[in-house]
Amino acid sequence: MSNQFPPIRLFALGLVLMTSSANAATSWNLTDEEIAPLTGTVVDMRAEITGETTQTCGAGKHQLGIKTAEGKLIPVIKNAQPFFGASVELLPHCGKVVTLDGLYTGHSGYRVYVVQAVQTESATIKATTGVAQWAVNNGFDPAGKEARTWYRHDPRIKAAIAKDGVFGIGHEADEAWLKENAE
Amino acid sequence: MKIPVIAMMAAFIWSQGALAATDSTVTLEGELIDSFCYLSGVMGGPDATLGTAHHHCALWCAAGGVPVGLLTGDGKVYLVLGEGDDTTSVTAPGLFENQSHRITVEGRAFERDGMNYLIIAKVLKDAGIPNHTYEDYGSIPEAAAPRPAAKP
Structure with missing residues (x-):
């Protein structure tokens, strides 16, 4: 039996998740990884591709992403906590322009974004709020x-x-x- | 002279493709996957994130709000943005419970900026999990492996 994800790698990922800086993205050694900020408007992915109108980004129940100034839609699918998505981190900024710290990954032509921090006009917020909300x-x-x-x-x-x-x-x-x- | 005009129109429409999603009604068969683990390589190769070996982790990620994907036989990945009347793609019960299942669905497929998206109208068939990858990989990650029952 091969094991492609030994405990030492899980431990290393955990360390990275715990120590990620709020101001600069950290490598996770992912496939075709590119560390780069992402600036654009937080949008409801479903509404964006179907043309449905939304004011609330699905109130936390929809997948959210970023639409750049050029109109490119980027799915943001992961926050900086184990096994947690990103919509919970983007929802407070629905409809607003933000800059994300994080990284692109993917293969076979697909590119998705992992957010590690959200920069607004007034603050930089670590993308680690999901678990606390789950707990509450x-x-x-x-x-x-x-x-x-x-x-x-x-x-x-x-x-x-x-x-x-x-x-x-x-x-x-x-x-x-x-x-x-x-x- | 009509051909150059048509060609110019086609080129213009093509150039606008990055801004608009193309929409089509489809019937698709594939495996419901954990999109992050499959696309990122965080768990190793993509094959290790399919089927039974990764079922438990796929539940973890779906519950955490990582988008569920549909991987079809031609290798296309569709990020699922809704199922049936339930538009809550982050937590839709049908998507959560069917993680790693091979399903046949009817719905609307969209392509935009190199990504495929799917809004499932109806699940036509659910074949369960025929992909018994645990026989080759065990549990991916190991932390998701079955645990002995606690002794009383």
């Missing part, structure tokens, strides 16, 4: 241990795993794998 929404302390490993305490994830197992094909597969890979 789910009744946990934003500074507590559950928030640090939010993905192990999210009720929807727990329900999905309880139903279909970690591999998603039933608990028998999980149990067989555990038996085969027991130390």
